[in-house]
Amino acid sequence: MSFETALALVFAAASTTLTNVAYLREHDAAASLPVLCLRRPLHSVGILVHDRSWMLGFAMESTGFLLYAVALALASLALVQSITAGGIGVLAYVSARLAGRRLRGSELTGVLLATVGLLALAVSLAGGSGGGGTGETGAIILWLAASAGGAALVLTLASFSRSATSRRRSRPRAAVAVCSSFR
Numbered sequence: 001m002s003f004e005t006a007l008a009l010v011f012a013a014a015s016t017t018l019t020n021v022a023y024l025r026e027h028d029a030a031a032s033l034p035v036l037c038l039r040r041p042l043h044s045v046g047i048l049v050h051d052r053s054w055m056l057g058f059a060m061e062s063t064g065f066l067l068y069a070v071a072l073a074l075a076s077l078a079l080v081q082s083i084t085a086g087g088i089g090v091l092a093y094v095s096a097r098l099a100g101r102r103l104r105g106s107e108l109t110g111v112l113l114a115t116v117g118l119l120a121l122a123v124s125l126a127g128g129s130g131g132g133g134t135g136e137t138g139a140i141i142l143w144l145a146a147s148a149g150g151a152a153l154v155l156t157l158a159s160f161s162r163s164a165t166s167r168r169r170s171r172p173r174a175a176v177a178v179c180s181s182f183r
Contacts, residue, residue, distance in 0.1 A: 004074045004075065005074065005075050005079070007074055008070075008071040008072075008074035008075030008079065008080060009071075009075070009079070009083060011067045011068075011070050011071035011074065012067075012068065012071040012075075012079075012080045012083035012084050013083055013086075014064075014067050015064045015065070015067035015068040015071060015084060016064070016068075016083065016084040016085075016086060016087030016090060017064075017087065017090050018060050018061075018063055018064035018067065019060075019061055019064030019065065019068070019084075019087065020087045020088075020090045020091040020094065021060060021090075021094055022057045022058070022059075022060035022061035022064060023057070023061065023091070024057075024091070024094060024095055024098055025053065025054075025056060025057030025060065026054055026057035026058060026061065028053070028098075029051055029053035029054035029057055030048070030054060032053075033047055033048070033051055033054070034047060036048070068080065068084060071083075082118050082119075082121040083118065083119070085118050086114065086115045086118035086119060088114055089111040089112070089114045089115035089118075090115075092107065092110070092111045093111055
């Protein structure tokens, strides 16, 4: 792995962390403000701009975007995006901490699996040329069919749960099924 690629990974990880923490800060700040109205956009913007907490979140988000752009200048989109997608794990963890609660076992497992999986994807992409390839139509169709079949299986298993508690527990499985179909 080249120095530029390693640097891009650091910038992408910093970008996703900063951006997701900024989203939480902006959300909390906006929730504590008076109601914003689309009929009075300048007034609404004024309310946001004059709130220090929201502005700090906006500055953090802007800095995160700049770090993302720098990472893209140093490495391929596929590599940078695989790292920044791991930000969903950061978001879940930080939002629970800010809410003053700990992640339950299944939530923590989901965060860890998502983050580790996306990091493994990034590591596998690090040595690539970024030039792409053509691929074989049969292999691509087989991969898509297997992904759809796996997603359907997970959704089918999740649908067998009947009680409200079971349905809540099946939501992560449904999310896994949907996410696996995008790979």
